[in-house]
Amino acid sequence: MRKMKKKNETGSLGHYFILFVLPALVIYLLFSILPFFYTFIYSFTDYSDIHIKGLNFVGLKNYVTVFNTSLMKVAIKNSLIYAVILTGFQVILGLPIAAVLNKKLKSKNILRAVFFFPAVFSSLIIGYLWNFIMSSSDYGLINNLLHRFGLETFNFFTADRALFSVIFTQIWQWTGWAMVIFLANLQGISPELYEAASIDGAGERQQFFKITMPLMCPSVKIIVVTGLIGGMKAFDAIYSMTSGGPGNATETVMTVMMKKGISDGFYAVGSAFGVCFFVIVLIISGFTNKIMSKWSESIS
């Protein structure tokens, strides 16, 4: 009887446990670890669609190419701008919206649904939708309205504006998602803290900055880390709205990796670019984690 009880306890499955872990472990090794390992190896070779067999070691040549190719530098810069602005606005807009919709409003449920609704759709769909809304032609909703009021066409897709136009649509889509995470965090904050604060004479503004904000650290950390990493990997919204254009104005790490590394067959250079990208994301994640940890420590 005692033996049966022991078997049902978590972590006491012994060798038997390995059998359950094995399928997931094999998939993870085959489709994540092994490809990354190969990517790293290939980044030091002359692997391309023309050089498939008998690969030669070329040292850091591919890494030098990555840092000497203006397109790749533009892609890294655009990805960073995209990730930082999108994440920043998700927090700046998502937090106050969540705070407002956490209050006792009659319309709070419908408003929560409205704000969250865009996040339900694929970024591709949202991209194609905004593509029509922002079109310079008469079929574009915004420009059609401008023309009706006798105003000039506003081109959302010039070299200077295109990236920010795409970012705007993504802020519109993903702020609601951040709001939901913030709401979950807000609902976990004890109401007694607010009662005590109001007894001590703290106004709503003070309560927000002195109680709500510090205790929102866990959800902000989730949004910032996932937002930055997701933003750095931006592809679908860019693909559907600009395909990296006009010119190379909206090229991101992923679109360049697709074009150079896969379509043009520069597999080794693409691999080196992938490894560089991995290091950049690692640094950003580490840096963000450190800042967030300091914030957590200061609160506690």
Add this chain to the structure above:
Amino acid sequence: MRKKIFSVILAASMVAGLMSGCGSTEKEAATPSSTETTEAAEATQAESTTNEKVTVRLSYWNSEDTVQSLLDYLAKEVPDVTIEYQFIDNSNYDTIIDTQLAAGEGPDIICESAGSALKHARLGYLEPVNDLAASYSSAGTSIYSYEGNTYALPGISWFEGIYYNKAIFAENNIELPKTFDEYIAVCKQFQELGITPLAAGLKSWEPMLKNSMAFVTAEYLSTDAGKSFGEDYRNGKVTMAGTWDPYIEKWSDMIGEGIYTTDMIGIDHDQALEQFATGDAAMFCSGPWDYDAIMAKNPELQIDMMPFYGTETSEGWLIGGPGCGFAVNQSSANKEAALKILAAISTVEGQEALWENNQGGSSYLDGAYFELPEAYTSVATALAAGNVYCPWNEWGIAASAHENYGTEMQNYLLGTSDINETLSNVDAAVQELLAK
């Protein structure tokens, strides 16, 4: 205990399933081409003695309905071979085919673009088809030739010209232009009448690529001075910068006269098509593949197509070339059957069947001529003169750099680079690809 056994079996079967999915069969693992060639010959012998049906796989980036008549014809004409049609989306086509061929596998018959055919020929993935190629015109086969052999047979050609709204031209008493300068003048007439002369979705890199290259073709590439440019370019003997500058400078009237505008960068292909189809613009550059979409939006529309012109009076030029080249996989176990299919395609009847779903294009096979649909009356002389040319088809393995040309032209339109910088950037992309 029973639960424990069941769990162990379940976990073991999952692992086994995974392994079998990732593995390959003994037949698939046999990769050396020489061994396979022998096996193929044996298989073919066996096949002919037993009269068993052989299945060959044909891969193409267009959906099955675009070659349905051909497939029906082949089923009738080559009854001992069954074709397994494999559609692979254009955006992933080259990557998938490259990977399959590198693994010594892949389809038996591959539809190749000019660039990928040369790449695969250079890697030894394709079987020479010189005998069959002899019945095609060299305009169709030259782009698939590598070191004296031809590796693919040209399909029905594609072409792009300028669709125009016949009613708008007639209502405003505007004559069709015959030179580039007349074309600019016609556009200005439309502008003065408050009509958008040309609908263009410049969010895509394609329209300016084709429009400007058509002009360079008429002015330079089709002349004695420019005829060897493509070959010299792929051999690294010439550059675009310093050669094409005066032609692009002249073509820039399209931008200077406000026919191509920066606002068009915010319009995509479908929106431009809509603008033309609904009568909001007089002209639209495209090819037969958009005809149905245009007519579906406005069945009353009367359209025709005119060619692109240079500064001198001529029949005009169209941008185009073989839609796809049919090639045989060197590692195919059914090489004989695949060649049999290619032989059936290389007949007038085969070309007719291929043309059936690609009307508007023409055949490169000797003796195969088709009547042009009414919507292409004004390009009949250009087609009859053989004035259909695709400059980047000549760039060998650097053909994919035509996309760089298109994006660089967007930069030029937006004023972020001048002509020389634009062309130099294309040269750099081409040289990078050639140096692979």
